[in-house]
Amino acid sequence: MAPFKLQQPKNRELLGGDLAAQALKNLGVDVAFGLHGGHLDAFLVGAHDAGIKLIDTRHETTAVQAAEGYAKVSGKTGVCFVTANSGFCNGLPGLATAFADRSPIFCVTSSPPLQDAETNALQGFHDQVVLAKPITKFAHRVTNVEEIPRIVAFAFRAASTGIKGPVLIDFPIDVLFSPPQLHRVAFGAVDVPPVDPPAPNPAALDRLLEAWKGAKRPVIIHGTGVRGIDNTLTKLVEVTHSPVFYSNKLSTPIAADHELRGGPAGGLAALAGKEQADFVLLLGGRTGFLLGGRSGAIIPNNATIAQVDLDGAEIGKTHAVNIGIVADASLFCEQAAAKASEASFNRNEEWVKKCRKLCTDPLPFENEPKMQKDGQIHPYHAMASVMRSLPRNAIIMIDGGEAGQWASMSAELAGAKHVITPPGYLGFLGNGWGYSIGAAVADPNRLIVNMHGDGSAGFHIQELDTFARFGLNILTIIANNYVWGMSVNGQDLIYEGKTDARPAIQLSKSCAYEVVAQGFNCKSAKVTEYDQIKPTVEELSKSGPSLINMIVSVKPTSPATLGMVGATNDPNVIVVPYYDNVPRPYYKNAENGQANGHS
Structure with a gap:
């Protein structure tokens, strides 16, 4: 400095x-x-x-x-x-x-x-x-x-x-x-170099590696704390033969075709009730709803859990952590990889292949018709086609509720440099517009893909003007189903057969986002047929600031919404949409001994 x-x-x-x-x-x-x-x-x-x-x-x-x-x-x-x-x-x-x-x-x-x-x-x-x-x-x-x-x-x-x-x-x-x-004038530390981040405690690191070495089915799950440590993380993954998964806030820097890349951490839920991981290293990422909460579906409750974070208060916040280390993720990976390379970590070939298949095997939706009964494109096929049609190594911002879920499910098909979910822990829809501006300025030679549903798109669509004024290399794609998709599908799950009311979920079918984009001096197109997606994405990916209004069906409901709503007819449960359901309390009536007035 x-x-x-x-x-x-x-x-x-x-x-x-x-x-x-x-x-x-x-x-x-x-x-x-x-x-x-x-x-x-x-x-x-x-x-x-x-x-x-x-x-x-x-x-x-x-x-x-x-x-x-x-x-x-x-x-x-x-x-x-x-x-x-x-x-x-x-x-x-x-x-x-x-x-x-x-x-x-x-x-x-x-x-x-x-x-x-x-x-x-x-x-x-x-x-x-x-x-x-x-x-x-x-x-x-x-x-x-x-x-x-x-x-x-x-x-x-x-x-x-x-x-x-x-x-x-x-x-x-x-x-x-x-x-x-x-x-x-008081200059303070204005020309003082930044302080060095904390390194892992050597004794704690030894305990962690000993537990890791004894595992048969290890995984690494990381958050945004691993940003910029591509080489050191890759080395650690390879010397420990551990599949790596990522929180959807930031995709892994491990190469898209690497055999130890397992994809989004949500994919681990497919192993719930089966043979799950027996050792989990949570690296630079926090527990919570992005990692399955306390359900045990993603982070198994019976696994040995090690957590590395700069914030000691986060360690063990929601899970019983066996080994906790306060350290910078880069320094941890560097020192752990060096020590692990001197040891002999067993490679479980079957486990490696099983984890890899979680992000490479076709999803069941591949077998469903590309066009739905309402004449609109199946949302999974729409997003999958977009991802396959994008240039490799783009940066993808995934905003929106239901649209965001379909995009996240298919994002591994894109071979992207980064996949980032701007709404973050607050679920703040519309963040993708600003994130895309910042990303385009930070990496001006790379395509930024600004993915939205028509709900989240409405928050800050005026930023198309900013995209155009500064010539930012941003392709905006709006998956338009004319409704707040997660909201109406959640209401369908809870109220189907009970009431026809679906309050505060309708959006306008007459809103022509492609015309709005043209008004802000961006190139644009409207897509209503599956076969139009690939050529349109390929063309507008090379056109600077641009937008695609892609009409999709609101059905089927995404698996993420099905899981988050947790609808059930069990009379002993209170359904709490988007959180864990809770047991229904019963109170005996002093006069007749009935529970809650019912026999």
């Missing part, structure tokens, strides 16, 4: 906005996403002069999500800017997602002059720091212009080290527009 030296702007004086921008530039920031607001002009001009590229979006939520998508793909800290109060409030959903998904985001905002506190000033009603604190790692208001570099450096390090997450700094407009006294 180069020593920090302030640069004097040409034809104007150095201001607080320059301090913020130059500090970020010295910390390695090359791009920032946001929306203009007059409060931010001193920072924005300073960023331009410092060589930071500014990508202005059409909504603050997508600006923050773009910073998150940029972080996921580049491995760097994403930077965004939102103006005072109104822009800040629009950005809160993005911060909430980044906090839940532990994404390193640095958010710049502003506020009215300090002297105007509590005067009902323009865009000054909410205390932004108070609102931001519950959903950030660090939130702070700078009140002294000379302290800007120090605070920026501290916040940047908070976002990007340890358990990563978003930070927010509120620079009041008078602080941004004030010239500093140069001899008083």
